[in-house]
Amino acid sequence: MGEHHEHDPHDAAPAHGRPLRLGIGGPVGSGKTALTAALCRALRGELEVAVVTNDIYTTEDADFLRREAVLPDDRITAVRTGACPHTAIRDDISANLDAVEALQARHPGLDLVIVESGGDNLTALFSRGLADRQIFVLDVAGGDDVPRKGGLGVAAADLLVINKTDLAPLVGSDLAVMGRDAAKVRDGKPVAFTSLREQPGAPEVAGWVRDALRTW
Amino acid sequence: MRASLLLLADSRLPAGGHAHSGGVEPAVSAGVIGDVPALADFLRGRLATSGLVAAALAAAACAHALEGGDAWALLDAEADARTPSPAQRKAARAQGRSLLRVARTTWPARALEALAVVSPDGPHHPLVLGAATASLGGTPHEAAAVTAYNAVTGGASAGVRLLGLDPLEVNRALAALAEDVDAVAAKAAACTDGPWTALPAASAPLLDIYAELHLRADLRLFES
Amino acid sequence: MTRSYTARAAVTATCADGVTRLTRLRSDGPLALREAAGAVHLVGAAAGPLGGDDLELELRVGPGARLAVRSAATAVALPGDGASRMTVRAEVGAGGRLDFAPEPTVAARGCDHRAAAEIALAGDATLRWREELVLGRHREPPGRHTGRFDVTVDGVALLRHELRIADRYAGPAVLGDAGAAGSVLLAGPGLGREPYAAAGLAVLPLAGPGVLITAVAADSAGLRRLLDEGEDFVTGMP
Numbered sequence: 001m002g003e004h005h006e007h008d009p010h011d012a013a014p015a016h017g018r019p020l021r022l023g024i025g026g027p028v029g030s031g032k033t034a035l036t037a038a039l040c041r042a043l044r045g046e047l048e049v050a051v052v053t054n055d056i057y058t059t060e061d062a063d064f065l066r067r068e069a070v071l072p073d074d075r076i077t078a079v080r081t082g083a084c085p086h087t088a089i090r091d092d093i094s095a096n097l098d099a100v101e102a103l104q105a106r107h108p109g110l111d112l113v114i115v116e117s118g119g120d121n122l123t124a125l126f127s128r129g130l131a132d133r134q135i136f137v138l139d140v141a142g143g144d145d146v147p148r149k150g151g152l153g154v155a156a157a158d159l160l161v162i163n164k165t166d167l168a169p170l171v172g173s174d175l176a177v178m179g180r181d182a183a184k185v186r187d188g189k190p191v192a193f194t195s196l197r198e199q200p201g202a203p204e205v206a207g208w209v210r211d212a213l214r215t216w
Numbered sequence: 217m218r219a220s221l222l223l224l225a226d227s228r229l230p231a232g233g234h235a236h237s238g239g240v241e242p243a244v245s246a247g248v249i250g251d252v253p254a255l256a257d258f259l260r261g262r263l264a265t266s267g268l269v270a271a272a273l274a275a276a277a278c279a280h281a282l283e284g285g286d287a288w289a290l291l292d293a294e295a296d297a298r299t300p301s302p303a304q305r306k307a308a309r310a311q312g313r314s315l316l317r318v319a320r321t322t323w324p325a326r327a328l329e330a331l332a333v334v335s336p337d338g339p340h341h342p343l344v345l346g347a348a349t350a351s352l353g354g355t356p357h358e359a360a361a362v363t364a365y366n367a368v369t370g371g372a373s374a375g376v377r378l379l380g381l382d383p384l385e386v387n388r389a390l391a392a393l394a395e396d397v398d399a400v401a402a403k404a405a406a407c408t409d410g411p412w413t414a415l416p417a418a419s420a421p422l423l424d425i426y427a428e429l430h431l432r433a434d435l436r437l438f439e440s
Numbered sequence: 441m442t443r444s445y446t447a448r449a450a451v452t453a454t455c456a457d458g459v460t461r462l463t464r465l466r467s468d469g470p471l472a473l474r475e476a477a478g479a480v481h482l483v484g485a486a487a488g489p490l491g492g493d494d495l496e497l498e499l500r501v502g503p504g505a506r507l508a509v510r511s512a513a514t515a516v517a518l519p520g521d522g523a524s525r526m527t528v529r530a531e532v533g534a535g536g537r538l539d540f541a542p543e544p545t546v547a548a549r550g551c552d553h554r555a556a557a558e559i560a561l562a563g564d565a566t567l568r569w570r571e572e573l574v575l576g577r578h579r580e581p582p583g584r585h586t587g588r589f590d591v592t593v594d595g596v597a598l599l600r601h602e603l604r605i606a607d608r609y610a611g612p613a614v615l616g617d618a619g620a621a622g623s624v625l626l627a628g629p630g631l632g633r634e635p636y637a638a639a640g641l642a643v644l645p646l647a648g649p650g651v652l653i654t655a656v657a658a659d660s661a662g663l664r665r666l667l668d669e670g671e672d673f674v675t676g677m678p
Contacts, residue, residue, distance in 0.1 A: 080438055092231070092233075097317065
């Protein structure tokens, strides 16, 4: 009726004129999708968020996020990777860019687009052409020697998340060792320990994302 | 110019090709491809049908770009008319968008800008390939050759990934198809003499059926 | 030896005061036309088409007129002196309807047949066009068969489609081990836009105002069942 409802709840438009693209990578089962869901829940009240998932086999991750209703359905897009999840986030990012741009076109006010990679090995790294910032997710059950072994994701991600800390005593992983080994290869970049079971909102990671948005 | 053409034909070109199987995934799911000879048969049929059509469209697009033409919407409609499967039209336009992104960055040209506005879903892939070939200094025949080559290599790679086929065996099968690829490219290039309405329209009923079945499959690794 | 034919047959349907009349019905050679039971029937005055035959059928459906074309029996494309050709040219005016559904064509061993259909529809014309091809008579390999199909709506390409039967075009991407292949094109305003697929069958909404139903089957009876299923899906009939 001629009345516009374009109230902008934010302080300012994104500095780069488009939303921040946050890559979330890590091995299969480390909790990427659960972390993505947690971030959506934590941030959706204050930010305009959308998600692109890169499932390996199916649209299961996208379906999970839709079922959990962490975001409206039209803010979640699934990309198929032809059995090559690392290719889709690193060597040939076109399908992901396509999905991100389609989300931006559909939701012009987006602040944050999370691109969740398909579960991959420790060498996977997001291309800078796709992700402005990236998080690499490990879990303690994968063994406490993983940070020591390093790999591109562990060493180069802007934030390393060591997830499922509540399981550490059960699987015999030493969190102190993991933190120390990670610090060695990460050149001062931050490491966050999370247990989504104990703190479903992943407050530390959500805080890091807020900071990333402020300084981007 | 030769090196640029090789770059355009390279499977490492970041234009989204790795996520498309050219019908190989649904054919594997349907149980009709299980080994290298069956894969080679499949690719030969694909090359002779949708490969020929795509190569002819690419050659026509290259010739049109070289002439400085602007009838891109008309050529895009001719591509639509030769692609009855909505799933295949969607895949062709998705790959067209991705290739356009690469081409505009790498070999900017007026024809590529015109193609960018031809449809909100993006232009058909062979049109972009033809225009990009013109932009890097190539000929319609070369555009057809790259397209015909792509028509078999993408599916071959999907076969390796889906079935764990011996890549050396698959490569040998591709080499055995090389003569067919050349023949299709020559045939497609020869069509640039005639009107667009008469361009090849070879259809493959099973490719159409598989493309639609694929969208309904529970498990799929490839977009198409 | 059999002699080959050059034949030009034609049908014109015109509508006046809401009633369609056949204002032209010209048979020629093997293209014998009869009007019966609300349709024009191709009653095949000779076996064929044979190699060397050059047959053309022209169909004109005026504005608001209706025409249905059927055939009395299966056509069998046979070898002879060179290639055989069968070309159908059709024009359907505004609000007109053409329903072309002859019996199948069998591509017999050794044939070299070139079928072509060129159809020009006005914007709100309606078309139903069925083509069925059987690959060889009982337990024989088919000869060569090329069927090219060009349909425009108000001059804009709706469908350009060619099916080739020749050894190098077969294989698991094209026809597999099918013994019959065919399609029904439905064109006109107000058709459903929902795709559908099952084993051997796809319902394909085109980019323009039309739906192509395409099917492959072991034999002509199976093919007809699939095409009927596809048509039922589009028209919403049981």
